[in-house]
Structure formats: structure tokens, C-alpha cells
Amino acid sequence: MNVLIVDDSSVFRTVIKAALRDQPDIKIAGSAQNGEVALKILRETPVDWVILDMEMPILDGLETMIEMRKEKFEARVLIFASSSVDTYPRIRRCLELGAVEFILKPDSESVSAVADSIQKIRDELIPLLSCKNLKAVSAFEKHSLNTSAAVAKTKIVAERTVGLQKSFEAVVVASSTGGPVALEKLCSGLQGNVALPIFIVQHIAAPFTRTLAERLALVSGVSVSEAQDGEKVVAGRIYIAPGDFHMEIEASGNDVLVRLNSKDKINFVRPAADPLFASAAKIYGENLLSFVLTGMGADGLEGTRAVQASGGRVIIQDRESSVVWGMPGAVHAASLFDVMASLDECSQALTLASQKSTLNFKNWGSNLWK
Numbered sequence: 001m002n003v004l005i006v007d008d009s010s011v012f013r014t015v016i017k018a019a020l021r022d023q024p025d026i027k028i029a030g031s032a033q034n035g036e037v038a039l040k041i042l043r044e045t046p047v048d049w050v051i052l053d054m055e056m057p058i059l060d061g062l063e064t065m066i067e068m069r070k071e072k073f074e075a076r077v078l079i080f081a082s083s084s085v086d087t088y089p090r091i092r093r094c095l096e097l098g099a100v101e102f103i104l105k106p107d108s109e110s111v112s113a114v115a116d117s118i119q120k121i122r123d124e125l126i127p128l129l130s131c132k133n134l135k136a137v138s139a140f141e142k143h144s145l146n147t148s149a150a151v152a153k154t155k156i157v158a159e160r161t162v163g164l165q166k167s168f169e170a171v172v173v174a175s176s177t178g179g180p181v182a183l184e185k186l187c188s189g190l191q192g193n194v195a196l197p198i199f200i201v202q203h204i205a206a207p208f209t210r211t212l213a214e215r216l217a218l219v220s221g222v223s224v225s226e227a228q229d230g231e232k233v234v235a236g237r238i239y240i241a242p243g244d245f246h247m248e249i250e251a252s253g254n255d256v257l258v259r260l261n262s263k264d265k266i267n268f269v270r271p272a273a274d275p276l277f278a279s280a281a282k283i284y285g286e287n288l289l290s291f292v293l294t295g296m297g298a299d300g301l302e303g304t305r306a307v308q309a310s311g312g313r314v315i316i317q318d319r320e321s322s323v324v325w326g327m328p329g330a331v332h333a334a335s336l337f338d339v340m341a342s343l344d345e346c347s348q349a350l351t352l353a354s355q356k357s358t359l360n361f362k363n364w365g366s367n368l369w370k
Contacts, residue, residue: 001129002029002046006038006064007053007080012105016051016080019122026129035064042068047075049129052099054081054090062090065097076100078128088211092180100323101128101177104205128177131296131324166313167358169287170196171350172280174273174303176203176295178323180212184219185343186293187238189351192221196354197256198238199227199247199280201273203295206243213240229260241271248279256283267299273327277303286311289353291346292337294322298330305336313338313361317346 003026005016013031020026029047032038034056041047050068054061065077079094079102081087091102103124106117175182179202204212209226216238217224224238227247233239233256241247245260259279266272273292277300280288290307292300294317304314314337316328321343331337338361341349352359 001025001048002027003049003051003129004029004038004041004045004047004075005031005051006033006035006056006061007031007051008033008056009053012053012080015106015118015121016125019118019125020129023126035059035061035067038064039067039071042071042073042075047073050075050077051080051125052077052094054079054087054094060090062093065094065099069097078103078125080105083205083207088208091208092215095178095181103128104207127296131326166286166289166361167356168196168284168289168313168353170280170284171198171289171291171353172273172277172303172307173198173200173291173293174277174295174300174327175200175293176269176297176299176324176327178294180204180215182293182317182323182343183212183216186291186347186350187216187220187222189347190220190222190354193351194220194222194236194238194354195356196235197233198222198350198354199241199249199276200238201241201247201271201276201299203269203271203299204243209240209243213238216240227258227260229258231258232256233258241276244270246271246275248275249283250279251283267297269297269299273300274303278306281306281310281312284310284312288312289349289359290314291317291350292328292331293317293343293346294324295327296324297326300327301330301334301336304331305334308336308338313359315339315341315346315349318342 005013007013017028029045030041032041036059052061052064077099079091079099081091081102083104183202213224213226222238226242227239233249239258246263248259249256250259266274277290288307290304290312292304307314316331316337318340319325322328332340349359
């Protein structure tokens, strides 16, 4: 595959080249110090991937992304950005426009600091560049164009009957690559009307967790915050696992408390969804609803095993609406799900569940089971 590196820092252009060196399937198609130069290269050279900086003169990362979409370049985009929270709104917009994922730059451009980071950057870059299931167009863009069709295909309804129908006391959500945009869509129908707690694990760098919480609060109308160790869980709130901390919940008398820890990474990530799902399954049992959304890897697999063993329900995002069908695909392969649904349909389900309406899994499943 051909990779174009776009960064105004010669140091970072060099370190990315070093991180990709000796990869037999990767060829550096070129490098550019700003978006204007990058667009010229894209017009003349076949490129599969663009590794794109946000802060650049003349044409920055977001402006470059906008021009790429105008000119209909099909290269996948990976954002390589600084950890400043000020950059997150632009990163988010790039994700909306179709960027696959973002990773953080080292905090310093000193030669020694960057040299120490080459292996870390390699470990983050190679799996993304090599993933065969990534989409060039984001789930957000795809479903913004096809929302009406998706909703028309299957309308989820709340019914007050018996059988395979269920209302819930809590919701847990796992997401990774493509997750920030997917979470916005998932929560967009809540409109402040939530009668239970919702817990989210998104694989995201620590500096951006708070900004993600603020964004979800804006689109959902619900109180959203980074979870705090020891805080009491209350209905009507969304709790997001802070970056670099696993989040679990535990019973304490009549209360449920959040517990955070910095134990070893699970599934190569921290926070991981598995410990959250397992701890929630112990407390809420059959009254727990779980979602596994787009993401690389298999985080959430063991967690859904615990959810189903306790009688809870599992909804996974389908392949078509996922940016990467890794996490939901792993749950699918293990047959640990009740329903597979589009992102639009997941959003409808969460909206109903959050109001303690009853979801009809029997009728829904007959339409969506694939």
C-alpha cells in the first residue's frame, strides 16, 4: 500500500518513515509539509493512506480533509495529532468527514523523545494500516446519507407484552476505532430523557475523554461526565471511563459505586470494556443491556459472555455501519449476541431502553438477524 505523510515537522515526517521502515507491504508514496503540497501529490500519485497532521501552515489538517472530500480522493486518512484538547474539535470533524482514526504525537520533538517513541508509533500505525476491514468512508457519513432508508427497513417499537421482551435497569457500551462519531449517533436520540445509568468505554487518549463527554452531553441533552472513583451511580447520567483507567462498578449496600483502576491493559487497551461489562453483569443481571460498537480487536468479547451468562442482552453493530468490524465481529463469531443492527437501529434501541420502554427482541430479531 502507498502511504503519504503530511506534517509540517521534519522530525515527525522522519519518525513516521522510521516507524514504517521494513514493512514489506508499505511504500512511502511521498511526504508533504502542508496540505497544499499534499493535494498536489494526491492528484499525481496513487495513495492508499494519508497520515495527516492537524497543525500546519497554508492548509491545515481539517482544511486538507475538506478539500480531499471535495475532490473525491478515496485514500483512507489517519490523523496524527498533538495531545492539546484544542485540537479535538477539528479531529472530530475529520472523523465525521471520513478519517478512520487518530493517534497522538509524542509530547516533544526532541530527537531523543521521538526516538523513544518510534516503537510505540509503529505499534499503533501498523495494525491500522494493515487492517483489511476498514472503510474509506466513515459510518457517520454513510448513515447521514442513508438514515431514512435504514429507519424504514426496521422500526423498533416498544410493546407491553410478554415473551422475548425486556426492559432494563442499566446500559453498557463498548467502542473503539470509529467510536467517537458512532457514540454521537448512538446518543443523539436521547434528548435528555434517560431513566437509567449508561456506562461507556471508548478507547481514546486521556486528554480527549473530557472533550468527548462534553460533546456527548451536547448531542444527547444528558449529563455526561468522566467517571470518578468512588462516586455513586445515579439514573439519568452517562459515565465515560477516563483515558488510561479501567472502569468497573460495584454494589455497596443499596448503592452502586464506580471503581477506577490502573491495572494492566486488557486486550492491549486501558480502559477496556471487558471488566466494565463483567462487573455490570454481576449487579444488574438480566436487567443489563449491552452494546458493542465499531472497533479493532476483540475487547468486549469476554464481557458479553458474562452479560449473556447473567441473562442480560447484547446488541452488536453490523458490519455495514461499522468503520471496523473487529469488536462486534468477534462477538458475532462467538455467537454471543441477541441482535445485530445498524448504527441507526442501535440508536433507536438505546433511546427506548433509556426510557425503560420494553424492547421486543423476538420481532426485532426476526428482521435483523443475519
